[in-house]
Amino acid sequence: MNETNKYAEKAMKYDMLANYYKYSDPEKHVMYYQKHLYAMQNWMHSMQFQSARMPQTQLEPGMSKVRVIHASPDAPAVDIYVNGKLTLQNVKFKQISDYLQLPAGQYRIDLYAAGTTNRPVLTDMYMLLPGITYTIAAAGNLSALRLIPFVDRTFVAAGESSVKFIHLSPDAPAVDVAVKNGDILFKNVPFLEATKNVKVEPGRVDLEVRIAGTDNVVLTVPKVQFKADTAYTIFAVGFANGTPPLEALIAIG
Template structure:
């Protein structure tokens, strides 16, 4: 099995387009074009970067005059990082999400977390087969990791305030895997993106 390696002094960094109103974008790192034509709900590949501070500019694809996001990002050493472009057009910013390589997978369990990236959805809870497992996650926040037995699950994303279901899901959570499930979109048009995370991305 081929595995990505995190070399000493570096981290692996990718970009996730999670801004529902934004067009496809180009991503510049320290004024150099690194990722082109990244569309909504898509990830780039991971890119090794030396630990340090970087200027990230996000432009509508094919342009490089006026960025829709311009932000300094600190890259620590020895991590896997998802840099998510979040918000709607009047409130765009980058969110740094650590895809923990220190979280150890287990054959006996599947491990997952929820990251709330829907700009106009209030705080959410997550029910797994009818049982509340994750509580009160605000926009641009992520839950702690939760362990469940491997299998197929019905997941309901509900409003924390009144338990109204805003997104029903059917997901498969395999053993020896760590996942992040990103909740994206403008309500009521929410969607979920399930991504293999951390150590289980390194060796798939």
């Protein structure tokens, strides 16, 4: 993970923790808020350092991009409200929204069972930083549903492609992701973790998801097409031991 993304993720995480403890534990609120400010300072410095050599983004100044994936296998379809406004409607398990371009800043996200507004399934606060692209995953079983943010690295060098893996199967163990009869791309990835992007050769490839450290294949992902000049994310969703079953979703970004 590059320095810019690392500090962006830390700033967002500490902002969330500061808000979580705002009323229940003032000491922790102050501690995490200070950590948030420190990460923000480092992020701004990193952005200034890298601005001359980073690819130009498609974002206007002061904007960020965010998409949502419904990855909770036993949760109903949901309506998603951003700062009280209906933004995504009837989002079902395995659906991934398009990226939304939003002004950087703090947002409240409410999830309601589709077609209802009386009581949110989940409410959370997020700080979106300018120039950063995010995926927010509604993940876990319904009884322990969480919104988990990930920073997406959507730009690649000309002629290249890259991929990262996000483990969103609530009952699956840590896994390795490998090319069939080839190299391991990602090792020992646990639930709710995302890997860094790795460069892959453009073309078609068969992938396998294995229990970490073993040759036990729990999911095959055949004929994955990687195109040049494109970054991809592979999401593992569903249940390893139940219905809906484990499967891989592949998205650009």
